[in-house]
Amino acid sequence: QIVSAALYRIRARGDLAGRRIVITAGPTHEPVDPVRYLSNASSGKMGYAIAAAAAAHGAHVTLVSGPVSLPEPAGVGVIHVTTAAQMLEATQDAFATADAAILAAAVSDYRPEQAADHKLKKAAEPIDNIALAENPDILATLSQSRGSRVVIGFAAETDNVLENARKKLATKGCDLIVANDVSRDDSTFGSDTNRVTLVGPHDETELDCMPKEQVAEKIIERLHDLLEPDEPL
Amino acid sequence: QIVSAALYRIRARGDLAGRRIVITAGPTHEPVDPVRYLSNASSGKMGYAIAAAAAAHGAHVTLVSGPVSLPEPAGVGVIHVTTAAQMLEATQDAFATADAAILAAAVSDYRPEQAADHKLKKAAEPIDNIALAENPDILATLSQSRGSRVVIGFAAETDNVLENARKKLATKGCDLIVANDVSRDDSTFGSDTNRVTLVGPHDETELDCMPKEQVAEKIIERLHDLLEPDEPL
Numbered sequence: 033q034i035v036s037a038a039l040y041r042i043r044a045r046g047d048l049a050g051r052r053i054v055i056t057a058g059p060t061h062e063p064v065d066p067v068r069y070l071s072n073a074s075s076g077k078m079g080y081a082i083a084a085a086a087a088a089h090g091a092h093v094t095l096v097s098g099p100v101s102l103p104e105p106a107g108v109g110v111i112h113v114t115t116a117a118q119m120l121e122a123t124q125d126a127f128a129t130a131d132a133a134i135l136a137a138a139v140s141d142y143r144p145e146q147a148a149d150h151k152l153k154k155a156a157e158p159i160d161n162i163a164l165a166e167n168p169d170i171l172a173t174l175s176q177s178r179g180s181r182v183v184i185g186f187a188a189e190t191d192n193v194l195e196n197a198r199k200k201l202a203t204k205g206c207d208l209i210v211a212n213d214v215s216r217d218d219s220t221f222g223s224d225t226n227r228v229t230l231v232g233p234h235d236e237t238e239l240d241c242m243p244k245e246q247v248a249e250k251i252i253e254r255l256h257d258l259l260e261p262d263e264p265l
Numbered sequence: 266q267i268v269s270a271a272l273y274r275i276r277a278r279g280d281l282a283g284r285r286i287v288i289t290a291g292p293t294h295e296p297v298d299p300v301r302y303l304s305n306a307s308s309g310k311m312g313y314a315i316a317a318a319a320a321a322h323g324a325h326v327t328l329v330s331g332p333v334s335l336p337e338p339a340g341v342g343v344i345h346v347t348t349a350a351q352m353l354e355a356t357q358d359a360f361a362t363a364d365a366a367i368l369a370a371a372v373s374d375y376r377p378e379q380a381a382d383h384k385l386k387k388a389a390e391p392i393d394n395i396a397l398a399e400n401p402d403i404l405a406t407l408s409q410s411r412g413s414r415v416v417i418g419f420a421a422e423t424d425n426v427l428e429n430a431r432k433k434l435a436t437k438g439c440d441l442i443v444a445n446d447v448s449r450d451d452s453t454f455g456s457d458t459n460r461v462t463l464v465g466p467h468d469e470t471e472l473d474c475m476p477k478e479q480v481a482e483k484i485i486e487r488l489h490d491l492l493e494p495d496e497p498l
Contacts, residue, residue: 061306064303066306066423066447066448067305067306067371067421067423067447068303068304068305068306068373068375069303069304069305069306070297070301070302070303070304070395071301071302071303071304072300072301072302073294073299073300073301073302075334100334101308101333101334101335102334138300140301141387142301142392150423150424151421151422151423151424151447153429154374154399159375159397160396160397161394161395161396161397162303162394162395162397163393163394164392164393164394164395166387188300188384189384190299190300190383190384191383191384196386214299214300214384215299
């Protein structure tokens with residue numbers, strides 16, 4: 033597996049050869065107890081497509097994936113995590129030696145304040161409400177310490193999509209926000225197509241509805257433009 | 266699709282030919298808003314394996330499935346649902362004309378009391394806690410009105426597995442509880458094997474750890490014994 037991934041990268045000779053990119057995908061599960069959890073709708077398809085596209089362009093890709101049911105993309109190193117805290121840790125580790133991060137995961141912004149270590153029984157331990165705590169903000173955390181590294185985030189919104197995406201770009205301090213309106217059937221969780229707008233500090237590019245593989249290709253093209261040129265050999 | 270399913274059943278000529286069985290599988294998602302939800306760990310593999318086994322024995326199978334990422338079993342009619350309320354309705358509809366129900370779904374026993382119609386924004390609408398309401402109990406509901414129909418339920422437990430299964434059998438009024446200890450690696454959510462005990466009113470059968478397909482076969486064999494013989498032709 034390691035050898036075939038290495039061969040894959042050597043053969044790729046793409047325009048991202050030598051670049052190290054960390055990509056997050058899927059939801060996170062925030063446990064109430066060993067059986068129940070709080071989560072976010074996400075199939076992981078968008079992030080997996082970006083990982084596959086980046087690898088096809090020759091990048092060294094680390095995919096930090098929440099719980100999904102998707103095959104691992106060829107030539108990509110996958111780290112499986114469950115919670116937002118685990119995703120932050122794995123993503124920070126990979127980002128330490130990376131050139132860029134594309135954060136496509138639908139991270140739960142809240143977690144149950146306490147997770148029970150056994151299945152709560154309805155009769156003996158009824159759950160009237162779940163007290164929540166805020167999860168770490170992976171996009172903000174990486175953006176704050178990014179230096180010259182590129183960080184691309186996502187904004188899944190049901191209302192005021194562009195306005196929320198612009199606000200997110202400004203407050204988090206990343207290079208680009210991929211905004212999508214998840215209230216539309218052709219760009220929602222689990223669908224094979226997506227309709228996004230790439231929101232940068234100086235420009236906004238509205239893409240047509242297209243397969244997630246093509247959206248991934250557009251994002252990788254933009255990443256290529258955002259990366260500073262390599263030192264000359 | 267309909268024709269191939271019909272041909273499949275005609276060809277099957279199995280020991281459950283002419284029997285109508287409703288099977289539930291997977292988790293349910295209970296929305297907080299269009300993005301966030303409360304759920305239960307469940308891959309759906311156990312319920313899908315039971316549906317496939319029942320169809321292979323010649324039964325007319327309706328599979329009521331929560332959100333999973335599994336291919337639909339051949340020769341099985343699948344109804345896709347999201348919430349426990351939807352699962353109850355679809356299961357009751359199918360049970361009205363069925364001979365038996367096998368309830369393998371990991372139904373959320375709670376749902377958020379209110380589901381927002383838009384994605385709640387952390388800054389403007391912070392979520393300190395989620396107030397919960399009890400969901401309908403599908404196993405109890407079907408068992409109470411089952412008459413001579415067979416009802417088989419599941420108990421996924423982390424502690425006092427058999428004791429909880431016996432209690433469940435007695436209080437719900439079903440024919441059999443399939444008890445499994447989800448704190449073990451070889452019988453937990455998402456794994457391909459399971460280790461269960463079949464808990465009936467007069468006997469308990471502890472099965473070895475085996476692939477979920479074989480567990481499904483054992484459950485279908487037991488279902489066959491529980492169904493009263495057909496009227497002679």
